[in-house]
Amino acid sequence: MxxxxxxxxxxxxxxxxxxxxxxxxxxxxxxxxxxxxxxxxxxxxxxxxxxxxxxxxxxxxxxxxxxxxxxxxxxxxxxxxxxxxxxxxxxxxxxxxxxxxxxxxxxxxxxxxxxxxxxxxxxxxxxxxxxxxxxxxxxxxxxxxxxxxxxxxxxxxxxxxxxxxxxxxxxxxxxxxxxxxxxxxxxxxxxxxxxxxxxxxxxxxxxxxxxxWVDLTESFHADIESRVPLSGEDAPTVAAFNFGFRPESGKFFAANIDAARNDTRSFRKLQVDNAFEGEEYVPFKPIGYEKLLEVDPDYIGAIGYLSYIDDARFQEIVEAAQNHETLSELSAVANGNIVRTGGQYMGPIIDLFSTEALAKQLYPEEFGEWPGSIQDVPQDEQLFDRQRVGEIVNGNI
Missing domain, CATH: 3.40.50.1980 (Nitrogenase molybdenum iron protein domain)
Structure with missing residues (x-):
């Protein structure tokens, strides 16, 4: 350019x-x-x-x-x-x-x-x-x-x-x-x-x-990845979307979670399968209900909603999908499997919280229940040391 x-x-x-x-x-x-x-x-x-x-x-x-x-x-x-x-x-x-x-x-x-x-x-x-x-x-x-x-x-x-x-x-x-x-x-x-x-x-x-930061993050991700209960052919499929997930819109912007892009990083760390694998991605070109029904993912991923949508609003979106005439037919929607990650603003700090949140949303039996908010994760169920992160941020290394 x-x-x-x-x-x-x-x-x-x-x-x-x-x-x-x-x-x-x-x-x-x-x-x-x-x-x-x-x-x-x-x-x-x-x-x-x-x-x-x-x-x-x-x-x-x-x-x-x-x-x-x-x-x-x-x-x-x-x-x-x-x-x-x-x-x-x-x-x-x-x-x-x-x-x-x-x-x-x-x-x-x-x-x-x-x-x-x-x-x-x-x-x-x-x-x-x-x-x-x-x-x-x-x-x-x-x-x-x-x-x-x-x-x-x-x-x-x-x-x-x-x-x-x-x-x-x-x-x-x-x-x-x-x-x-x-x-x-x-x-x-x-x-x-x-x-x-x-x-x-x-x-x-x-x-x-x-x-x-490198030492802490490598250790954190190694622990997460070693505990993921389903991977490879057994991994769940995820249809991840940019720019939110609005059930009533009929337009959903698919994101390639296999690419090196930063906003889908959390999904790669949890080793999920891309529901749109093999599809041609055209930036900013939406897919509709028909394509969603065709791929019928195990999970729907709302990129960025962890950062700027609170749990009450997020549950309203989940309920809107479950009450939608077409989206309610999706396996992910019927099972309440709509998850959210950090997305747009995700640097090293948000990356930790996003990975932790997604791990809990996908595999609560292994990583602990997701309470709906990063502030509400019990201390004994936190997957990384907040105190240590604070120390590094403040230069106490």
Whole structure:
């Protein structure tokens, strides 16, 4: 896209953040390969580098699609728009200076962690809703060190041109983020969750915290996956949907849970089968009742409803499906097997809660009953240590 090409040549912030070519002639320093909790190798040679001169220390971070940026100072403030990057930064205990808006922003996850605070009163908003037509003047007023947002999404939501993006990068701060929720513009996400998380660790120079997260998450997922009672040919089928599940709409947006996309990550961790396996996925093209009846999944998965739908509202949706003339014929609906996960805003913190919630919804006999709310899971039935997560978030590693 035009954004990706143009952004590579954008000057950066207040003489302290400079383009790659200005300092390193466009080349990166050698690094070493590592492996993320997603199982995907990462290569430090294309993500970070540091150089020291007599008077200056600086480091590089590459986050596609924007590309490479060089930092002389560690960013202290950031703004985010809908996606995983706020939760990623909160994994290091770094609260945003500004967010797109507070509608659907799932702050309850931070409330559920001992010692973790989110001061909403200290956070500015960039617009009236999560997908606002943003005003550039607001970005000037907020004046953050870095914008944790995919430049393609900022352009899509704001209606800006490439010159507007260059202006903000030149006079305010770099735009570094990457949509990992699902494919965008015909291509899969550049990064898995933990690859993006590692990028943020490099950006904020929080590598020890990141490594603590890796240890905790690998242990958590290994425990979950080892206890899943049904897998392989015996695994239940799940029809997962983006943008909610509205029984009366007749339009349902199927999500490929087998893809590397971040919003279906919880389903992969629970080793379920994709009810739409082999089907052609066309983003934003809905399927109807007939197709749902054809695949007749064991479970229906509402991506994101764990984050911004409370249990009372969710039960209303389940009941609406059960009372629906057509949907009531589905096995999943008849058996009350409609489940929900974290979805859109899912970074490392929400990932833990989402996986725990889905495990309990699918297999209560193994993992304990799902009470309907993350706050109501009894301490002796919690699948990960909230106290330890809070300690890592606060830097007590």
């Amino acid at each position: 035009g954004v990706q090409t143009d952004i590579h040549e954008v000057p950066t912030r207040r003489e302290t953040i400079k383009g790659t070519s200005a300092l390193l002639g466009g080349s990166l320093l050698a690094g070493c390969a590592s492996e993320s909790p997603d199982g995907a190798p990462t290569d430090a040679t294309d993500t970070t580098a540091s150089q020291t001169t007599e008077d200056l220390t600086y480091y590089e971070v590459t986050i596609e699609p924007a590309g490479n940026r060089t930092f002389e100072e560690v960013p202290e403030t950031y703004a985010s728009i809908p996606g995983a990057w706020m939760d990623i930064a909160m994994g290091f205990g770094i609260q945003p200076t500004a967010v797109a808006a507070f509608d659907r922003l799932p702050l309850k996850y931070y409330d559920a962690l001992p010692g973790v605070e989110f001061d909403a009163d200290a956070v500015q908003t960039l617009g009236e809703s999560a997908e606002s037509q943003y005003d550039k003047e607001v970005f000037y007023d907020v004046d953050v060190d870095v914008h944790l947002m995919d430049p393609r999404m900022l352009k899509k939501y704001s209606g800006w041109k490439d010159t507007d993006l260059r202006e903000i990068e030149s006079t305010v701060g770099p735009i570094l983020g990457s949509l990992i929720r699902f494919p965008f513009a015909g291509r899969d996400p550049y990064y898995t969750l933990y690859e993006a998380f590692e990028k943020a660790a490099q950006l904020f120079q929080r590598q020890p915290q990141y490594e603590a």
